[in-house]
Each structure stands twice: as structure tokens, then as C-alpha cells.
Amino acid sequence: MPDFSHDMELNNKQLEIIAIAKALFAQNGFDATSVRDIAQRAQINVAMINYYFDSKENLLEVLIKHGIEAYKLDARKYETASDPFLRLAKMVEHYVDSKFSDLHLYQILTNEANSKKRASYATLFTALRRHNIERLREVVVYGVEKGVFRFYDPVLLHTTMIGTFLNFKMNKSVMEEFIDIPKGMSFEDYLKIELTKHLKYILKAILTYEN
């Protein structure tokens, strides 16, 4: 059996299993997805999952650890903008981009965070959250120092951002009846554009609102 306990050097076979497991876990949930489901979709023998990942739970852990880094806000992506409004806008774009880069994993993460059965992954999730809240705080403080933003609790801002995103994404089927999608555009693309616009707007509104 290959070792993957510390650093993760995943071969193509493992990456393929991960990709399929990710989609199934996101769609049906971890518990409702059997290793035989995964094996069938990946066209491999059931035993290969244990051979490569030791256990189903460990597959989940590897899968999460492998992808979670992509969700961390990278300040370099927006701090080049000196105008606070522009920086905020760029940050939002980067934020939405990062989430959309792997929607399946993010759904798994939130489901796992809710379930108390496997609370161990909450640590990874918390670290991610802390990181992103700190980045958000920096952007807010920058605007405050420039005299254009009113300070607002970044924890609350982050909650609203992430909550709006999740609700937007996860209720795809519900949203479809309320909106018209321009032809030649995929639903997800449209969602991404509208979500970005909406988030930019509400953040600006919150940060410049005077009671």
C-alpha cells in the first residue's frame, strides 16, 4: 500500500478516485455514498479504495486536505489596487473565483462541518475561516484608514459573504424558477456573475452606510 499519511503525492489513479468520490459525496452525502458506488463510477475494484486510501474515512480526509488550500484568500490577488473600493471589488471576485474552482468540495466541507459525526475536519475548516476573516479585516481596515469605509465586524461580513454564496449555489434548482438565464450561458456562469455583483454591492453598502 502506498504511503500518503504526511505529504500527499497522489498518482493519477488516486486523483481520479478523489474526483469521483468528491462528486458523489457532494451529491448524496458521505454516508449515503458507498465505496461500491465510487468503485463502479471509477471502473475499479472496490478493494482498490482501501488499497489506496486505507479507509473510506481517510479518503474523505485526504480529499479535503488535498483541496482546501485553494479556498484561502490570497492577498496578492487584490492588494495591488490602491483604491479601497476597487480592492474590495477585486477581493470579492477572487473570493467567488476560489469557491467556484471546486464547488463540490465546498459542499462537502459545509456538510461535514454541520455533522457532528466527523468533527475532526472542523479544525481544517476553522483554520480556513480564520485566515479568510483576517484577509477581510485587512481590506476593511485599509478602507477605514483611507477614510472611505465605516468599520464593520469582519466576522459578520464573512458570515454574510459565505452564507450568501452557499445559499446561492446550493439552491440552484430553487433559483432557476426565479431568474432568466441569457441563452448561450451556463447556469453556473450566470450564477457566478450575479453572485459577484450582489456581493460587491452589499459589501459596499454595508461599509459606507451611515446610520
Added chain:
Amino acid sequence: MPDFSHDMELNNKQLEIIAIAKALFAQNGFDATSVRDIAQRAQINVAMINYYFDSKENLLEVLIKHGIEAYKLDARKYETASDPFLRLAKMVEHYVDSKFSDLHLYQILTNEANSKKRASYATLFTALRRHNIERLREVVVYGVEKGVFRFYDPVLLHTTMIGTFLNFKMNKSVMEEFIDIPKGMSFEDYLKIELTKHLKYILKAILTYEN
């Protein structure tokens, strides 16, 4: 076996099973909760669940149908306020109140809405959403007619409200490290107060913001 297919007259035993199942489904998820888990916690024989509810899935359906009505926004709770700002504030309070009246069920609903395995309940969820979006629209339009609100898409407003609420509630463990709870106050009470305040603020900000 008692009949519960159409109107639901649930006896005390059934209500007790529902209450326990609700807590377990919310905590561990539907699939990760066995009927034996429920029976043990309810101190009844496993067969009683099938005796009273036919199947585990039907228990879920009865459980959802029995509680979902409480989440519908009731215009009478806030339309007495003639000032648009006050009406908006009262609506938010009523909104948060209704969700907090049964947090477990709401978690189950969102988890079920995400899972594609039992998509049938999505219909109930969609109807609820449509109802609440319509109530929200009325409040917005009222403020616009009074000349104090700028119109903003109620679907987006609703997404942000519900998303913020869910994220607030479901990441309880994550939030705890970021905030200080006044002594003599439960975490949920504090959460409720802060959430209400936050939602009022962002809705006002969005609805009065001029680009």
C-alpha cells in the same frame, strides 16, 4: 397501524419520536442516524418506529411536514408598523424568531435540500421559499412607495438573509472563538440577538444605499 397519510393527528408517543429523530437527524444527518439510535434514545422498541411511521423515510417526511409551517412569514406580525424601517425591523425579528423556534428542523431541511437522494422534499422547501420571498418583496415595495427604499431584488435579499442566518447558526463552534458571550446568557440567545441586529443593519444598508 395508525393512519397518518393525509391529516396528521400525532399522539404523544409519535411526537416524542419525532422530537428525538429531529435532534438526531440534525446532528448526524439522516443516513448516519439509524432507527435503532432513535429507538434507544426514545426508550422504545425498534419496531415501534415502523409501527407508527411505516418507514424511516416516511418518518422524515411526516417530521418535515409537521414543522415546516412554522417557518412561513406571517405578514400580520409586522404589517401593523406604518414606518417602512420599523416594518422591516419587525419583519426581521419575526423571521429570526420563526427560525429559532425549531433550529433542528431547519438544519434537516437544508441538508435534505442539498442531498439529491431525497429530492422530493425540495417541493415543500421551494414553496416555503417562494412564500417568504413574496412577503419580503411586499415590505421592500412598501418602502419604495413611501419613498425611503431603493428597490432591490427580493430573491437576492432573501438569499443573503437566509444564508447569513444559516452560516451564523451552523458554525456555532467556529463562532465561539471569535466572540465573547456576556455571562448569564446562553450562546443561542446571544446569537439570536446579534443575528437580528446584523440582519436589520445590512437590510437597511442595502435598501438605502445609493451608488
Added chain:
DNA sequence: CACAAAATTAAACAATCGTTTAATTTAAAC
């Protein structure tokens, strides 16, 4: 008390779960 219906029980059911084994095939190294 007698009788009927409802409630409750222990036991067994077949199906599915994640995992392990032991044998076999494929690939790499010398």
C-alpha cells in the same frame, strides 16, 4: 370478568455496508 383492539416485544429477515484475504496479473528492476 370477558373480549377486542392497540401497543409492545424479541427475534429473525434479507440487503448492504466497509474491510480483509489470498490469489493472480501487470509492471519495473536487474
Added chain:
DNA sequence: GTTTAAATTAAACGATTGTTTAATTTTGTG
């Protein structure tokens, strides 16, 4: 080409799943 390791397979493992059965107890009614 032979040897060694890695990859893959089918089969079986015990445990757990939701559900059903059939017997028993409890409850309500006359």
C-alpha cells in the same frame, strides 16, 4: 529473461442497516 514489487481481482468477512413477523402484554369497552 528472471526476479521482485506493485496493482488488481473475486470472494468472503462480520457488522449493521431498515423492515417484518409472530407472539405477548397492555389498554379500553361492554
